[in-house]
Amino acid sequence: MIIRIDYKLYDELAAYAREHLPEEACGLIAGTEEDGERFIKKIYYLENIDHATDHFTLDPKEQMSAIKDMRSLGLKPLGNWHSHPESPSRPSVEDIKLAFDSKASYMILSLMAKEAVFNSFHVEKGEVTKEDLRIISDEYYY
Ligand SMILES: [Zn+2]
Numbered sequence: 001m002i003i004r005i006d007y008k009l010y011d012e013l014a015a016y017a018r019e020h021l022p023e024e025a026c027g028l029i030a031g032t033e034e035d036g037e038r039f040i041k042k043i044y045y046l047e048n049i050d051h052a053t054d055h056f057t058l059d060p061k062e063q064m065s066a067i068k069d070m071r072s073l074g075l076k077p078l079g080n081w082h083s084h085p086e087s088p089s090r091p092s093v094e095d096i097k098l099a100f101d102s103k104a105s106y107m108i109l110s111l112m113a114k115e116a117v118f119n120s121f122h123v124e125k126g127e128v129t130k131e132d133l134r135i136i137s138d139e140y141y142y
Contacts, residue, residue, distance in 0.1 A: 001131045003078075003105055003120050005040040010135050013043050014116045017083035017109050024048055026056040026082035028066050029107060030075040038078050038105060042070070048082075055094055056082045079104035079120075089117040091128055099123035105131060 017025040026048050031041040044066040048056040058080065070077055079101070084092075089110035091099065099106055102124040110117040120131040 001036060001038065001105070001120075001122060002134065003038040003040065003131050004134045004136050007135050007137050009040060009043055010118065013081065014109060014118070016045055017111060017116075020048075020083070021111065022053045022085050023051055024053065024056040024083050024085060026058055026080065028058070028063065028070075028080050029078045029105065030066075030070040030073075031078050033076055033078070040078065041075055042073070043081070044069075053085055054087075055092075077104075079106055081107035081109065083109045083111055086112050088112065089119040091121055091123060096123055096126055096128060107133070 025045070027046045028044040029040050029042070030044065031039045033039075046062045046066065047059045049059050050057045067077060087110065089108045091106060091108065095106065095108070102122070105120045106123055107118065107120045118133065118135070120133040122129045122131055
């Protein structure tokens with residue numbers, strides 16, 4: 001699975017996640033899907049109702065209004081994202097246990113090193129596969 005995100009959206013997400021340190025930040029991703037490629041068009045910033053440094057729970061009400069917003073914009077829910085303040089950019093044991101949707105992309109931003117690391121994963125029956133995440137710049141296209 002190729003998954004593309006504009007660097008401006010990515011920068012925003014990374015800045016938001018840093019603002020929320022030491023807690024994990026989280027949200028949803030929406031966009032389009034064509035020929036097995038995903039294009040992230042919008043990132044939703046949701047409250048981590050656990051306010052924890054090592055796990056997250058999305059606010060169910062905010063989740064519903066985000067889904068409504070996606071529908072109104074004609075976007076597809078593509079999965080979710082969260083940050084790992086102090087661990088690598090890969091799903092934790094808990095993340096894998098809670099990854100029920102094999103169609104979703106699970107994106108994880110690690111802030112443990114100076115340079116943030118962002119990866120996207122597919123999780124199916126406890127098996128984790130890294131997706132081909134590409135952070136793109138307008139300049140390549142115009
Ligand atoms: Zn996690």
